[in-house]
Amino acid sequence: xxxxxxxxxxxMRAEALAAMLPLLERPAANPSSxxxxxxxxxxxxxxxxxxxxxxxxxxxxxxxFTSGGTEADxxxxxxxxxxxxxxxxxxxCSAVEHHAVLDAAAWAEADAGAEADLAPVDGSxxxxxxxxxxxxxxxxxxxxxxxxxxxEVGTGxxxxxxxxxxxxxxxxxxxxxVQAAGLPGVDMAADGVDLLALTAHKLGGPTxxxxxxxxxxxxxxPLLHGGGQERGLRSGTLPAAAIAGFGAAAAAALDDxxxxxxxxxxxxxxxxxxxxxxxxxxxxVNGGPTSDPAVSPNTPEAAVPLNVPGAADPPNRNGxxxxxxxxxxxxxxxxxxxxxxxxGLPGLLSVRFPGRRAEDLLLLLDRYGVACSAGSACASxxxxxxxxxxxxxxxxxxxxxxVRFSLGHASTEADVDAAAAAMAQALEVLxxxxxxx
Amino acid sequence: xxxxVLVAMSGGVDSSVAAALAVEAGWxxxxxxxxxxxxxxxxxxxxxxxxxxxxxxxxxxxxxxLGIPFYVWDMAEEFQRAVVDDFAAEYxxxxxxxxxxxxxxxxxxxxxxxxxxxxxxxxxxxxxYARVEAGxxxxxxxxxxxxxxxxxxxxxxxxxxxxxxxxxxxxxxxRATAARLGLRTAAKPESYDVCFVPDGDTAGWLERRxxxxxxxVVDTAGxxxxxxxxxxxxxxxxxxGLGIAAPSPRYVLRVEPAAGRVVVGERADLAIGSxxxxxxxxxxxxxxxxxxxxxRLRAHGAEVGCRVVPLDxxxxxxxxxxxxxxxxxxxxxxxxxxxxVAPGQAGVLYDGDLVLGGGTVASAEAxxxxxxxxxxxxxxxxxxx
Numbered sequence: 001x002x003x004x005x006x007x008x009x010x011x012m013r014a015e016a017l018a019a020m021l022p023l024l025e026r027p028a029a030n031p032s033s034x035x036x037x038x039x040x041x042x043x044x045x046x047x048x049x050x051x052x053x054x055x056x057x058x059x060x061x062x063x064x065f066t067s068g069g070t071e072a073d074x075x076x077x078x079x080x081x082x083x084x085x086x087x088x089x090x091x092x093c094s095a096v097e098h099h100a101v102l103d104a105a106a107w108a109e110a111d112a113g114a115e116a117d118l119a120p121v122d123g124s125x126x127x128x129x130x131x132x133x134x135x136x137x138x139x140x141x142x143x144x145x146x147x148x149x150x151x152e153v154g155t156g157x158x159x160x161x162x163x164x165x166x167x168x169x170x171x172x173x174x175x176x177x178v179q180a181a182g183l184p185g186v187d188m189a190a191d192g193v194d195l196l197a198l199t200a201h202k203l204g205g206p207t208x209x210x211x212x213x214x215x216x217x218x219x220x221x222p223l224l225h226g227g228g229q230e231r232g233l234r235s236g237t238l239p240a241a242a243i244a245g246f247g248a249a250a251a252a253a254l255d256d257x258x259x260x261x262x263x264x265x266x267x268x269x270x271x272x273x274x275x276x277x278x279x280x281x282x283x284x285v286n287g288g289p290t291s292d293p294a295v296s297p298n299t300p301e302a303a304v305p306l307n308v309p310g311a312a313d314p315p316n317r318n319g320x321x322x323x324x325x326x327x328x329x330x331x332x333x334x335x336x337x338x339x340x341x342x343x344g345l346p347g348l349l350s351v352r353f354p355g356r357r358a359e360d361l362l363l364l365l366d367r368y369g370v371a372c373s374a375g376s377a378c379a380s381x382x383x384x385x386x387x388x389x390x391x392x393x394x395x396x397x398x399x400x401x402x403v404r405f406s407l408g409h410a411s412t413e414a415d416v417d418a419a420a421a422a423m424a425q426a427l428e429v430l431x432x433x434x435x436x437x
Numbered sequence: 438x439x440x441x442v443l444v445a446m447s448g449g450v451d452s453s454v455a456a457a458l459a460v461e462a463g464w465x466x467x468x469x470x471x472x473x474x475x476x477x478x479x480x481x482x483x484x485x486x487x488x489x490x491x492x493x494x495x496x497x498x499x500x501x502x503l504g505i506p507f508y509v510w511d512m513a514e515e516f517q518r519a520v521v522d523d524f525a526a527e528y529x530x531x532x533x534x535x536x537x538x539x540x541x542x543x544x545x546x547x548x549x550x551x552x553x554x555x556x557x558x559x560x561x562x563x564x565x566y567a568r569v570e571a572g573x574x575x576x577x578x579x580x581x582x583x584x585x586x587x588x589x590x591x592x593x594x595x596x597x598x599x600x601x602x603x604x605x606x607x608x609x610x611x612r613a614t615a616a617r618l619g620l621r622t623a624a625k626p627e628s629y630d631v632c633f634v635p636d637g638d639t640a641g642w643l644e645r646r647x648x649x650x651x652x653x654v655v656d657t658a659g660x661x662x663x664x665x666x667x668x669x670x671x672x673x674x675x676x677x678g679l680g681i682a683a684p685s686p687r688y689v690l691r692v693e694p695a696a697g698r699v700v701v702g703e704r705a706d707l708a709i710g711s712x713x714x715x716x717x718x719x720x721x722x723x724x725x726x727x728x729x730x731x732x733r734l735r736a737h738g739a740e741v742g743c744r745v746v747p748l749d750x751x752x753x754x755x756x757x758x759x760x761x762x763x764x765x766x767x768x769x770x771x772x773x774x775x776x777x778v779a780p781g782q783a784g785v786l787y788d789g790d791l792v793l794g795g796g797t798v799a800s801a802e803a804x805x806x807x808x809x810x811x812x813x814x815x816x817x818x819x820x821x822x
Contacts, residue, residue: 382472382511429557
């Protein structure tokens with residue numbers, strides 16, 4: 001069954017499962033216990049901590065394991081706000097952050113005396129740094145949140161420049177790297193990130209585990225109190241097996257950076273796009289990882305100086321294609337020295353099919369055995385217009401006609417071709433709808 | 438090839454059993470739950486109203502039990518526009534709408550049928566207590582639960598593709614079926630209220646939406662008997678909440694929103710001898726033919742014999758066509774007086790169990806009151822099956 005919904009959750013990697021099974025099969029042990037079984041569990045956790053740290057350019061002692069990306073984002077936003085006195089609880093979030101960030105900020109406004117501002121994005125979903133800078137309140141802004149790459153449209157963000165602006169105002173920078181940690185990858189040290197949110201299951205690890213990487217010296221208040229695990233920042237018995245799976249997935253994701261996986265994904269994405277455009281010449285691409293005109297012909301505003309990381313980009317010390325390298329690879333003389341954005345998600349393709357409801361397309365694709373998704377789902381499971389697409393200036397109708405295909409570590413040409421064939425069938429069934437009055 | 442059937446699943450026991458029977462019939466069944474309200478989950482009253490998160494969960498678990506694919510479709514905008522806004526506007530205009538009929542006409546049945554067809558499904562199944570046989574609409578066999586009244590606007594194009602698996606069952610049989618199949622909705626309580634007014638306080642809901650619009654309560658001679666906060670709080674036949682002292686009970690005879698007046702009178706003044714229906718459609722897709730029929734003028738009201746007098750032919754009646762059927766106007770001369778016929782309600786015509794069609798009550802004339810239109814002569818009984 002072709003699975004093109006990696007951005008929702010990636011299938012588990014064999015390495016992750018192999019790392020987890022021994023810990024699930026042997027007698028349960030608490031990594032905090034002193035006995036041999038406890039020590040073995042602790043060793044598995046610490047190995048994973050090193051693997052996760054290596055993935056993001058951090059020190060192992062900076063990794064705080066959480067229950068996932070949502071908890072990591074909540075701990076970052078609430079924990080950073082609560083370290084500051086009243087009057088210094090100002091937040092700036094890019095308008096396309098995940099709800100785990102936006103709703104935590106809304107909580108801080110409602111219940112912790114904070115004030116939050118949204119920094120707008122351009123038509124490609126890239127945050128407007130000038131507008132962001134204007135929103136900062138030097139000495140009073142506690143936290144700035146700019147994600148590494150957007151989960152719905154794949155657009156990379158100018159994280160390093162945002163961090164510089166944040167630091168200039170005395171704020172810390174939260175980078176939600178839940179989607180981008182694998183490919184294209186992130187580098188906390190290079191980008192000046194103070195707080196970095198991760199989750200295992202988007203890397204091919206298990207659900208239920210993630211991390212907030214807290215740069216040494218960053219003030220943070222814990223949200224969960226108890227046994228004092230994770231340097232007091234996150235109490236609770238560590239799930240050793242899940243963490244071991246996380247570590248193994250992180251190690252495998254790091255290997256992907258030097259094995260040409262990003263190029264493979266970009267090629268698959270282009271192949272999918274080329275077929276879809278033949279099927280529906282009126283389709284529109286939202287954002288994306290690249291300015292390649294063959295991939296985003298209908299969104300000229302998406303032409304930010306990005307490039308697909310790949311063989312032409314010599315990887316740096318941890319296998320990461322840096323944003324600077326990407327910017328140099330495709331200089332854009334028209335733009336007045338734009339701050340380099342991080343490379344976006346190489347395997348993500350967000351496409352609008354004008355006149356077709358995404359709900360209807362997804363139902364048909366599901367009937368044909370192809371998994372992909374549309375926008376975000378509300379609690380009841382209904383597809384709701386995406387706040388990301390709306391922030392990018394798309395009208396709600398366009399937002400409801402948008403389908404997201406996302407590829408990852410096990411994607412193949414056969415998957416992409418099957419998805420395209422299913423889409424051909426679905427488009428044949430569906431006749432374009434008139435926009436509602 | 439197996440019929441591909443979309444089943445509307447509200448999360449109640451009726452639509453759960455409809456889905457189960459559709460599966461038992463051997464059809465290729467897909468469940469869909471309509472999210473019709475935007476109320477945030479934590480503000481929803483448990484077990485009240487419809488379309489709560491709990492209802493969506495119930496529907497999803499029933500679909501799991503039946504092993505069918507299940508989707509939630511957000512039709513809150515359509516529902517708001519076509520049903521909720523219309524409900525408020527109708528009351529503001531002095532009428533008493535039937536939101537369930539409106540919902541079936543615009544969203545739940547006709548709207549879903551259109552989407553089902555777009556997606557390549559052969560049919561839509563719902564949990565309504567009514568029957569479709571040989572392309573015609575009939576009452577459900579459970580007289581107490583019969584919902585043919587809220588489906589009268591369907592025409593041949595809809596009926597051809599609508600399946601009503603509960604039509605030959607009684608409510609106790611439906612509950613027993615749910616229990617037999619282990620569906621978690623088997624013992625779920627009935628919902629009676631207007632689904633978007635979960636506390637049942639329609640007057641309060643209207644006042645929040647429309648604001649207070651004070652005016653006078655007057656008698657038929659125009660004498661002011663009292664005052665009210667909004668004419669929309671009153672419906673024809675209403676006795677309570679008039680806030681007037683009178684020697685004998687007074688009833689609302691008319692609501693005149695433009696003048697802000699509520700006209701009251703004696704019970705005898707309520708007796709209606711003839712009714713005008715607008716937006717009239719016939720389930721066979723033609724115009725209603727002149728002749729005799731029985732009419733029901735409110736959801737659970739009694740039926741009365743009448744003479745059907747078409748006033749103009751379809752298709753250019755007032756309002757838009759309904760589903761596939763052109764709309765027109767008719768006058769109904771009632772065999773015996775009916776108390777309190779409220780404009781805005783549905784008037785549904787029957788020949789035995791067969792639903793002939795119906796329309797929206799435009800006006801009602803007291804017994805002895807003449808009508809201005811000239812009727813055509815009485816013909817043979819309309820539309821025998």
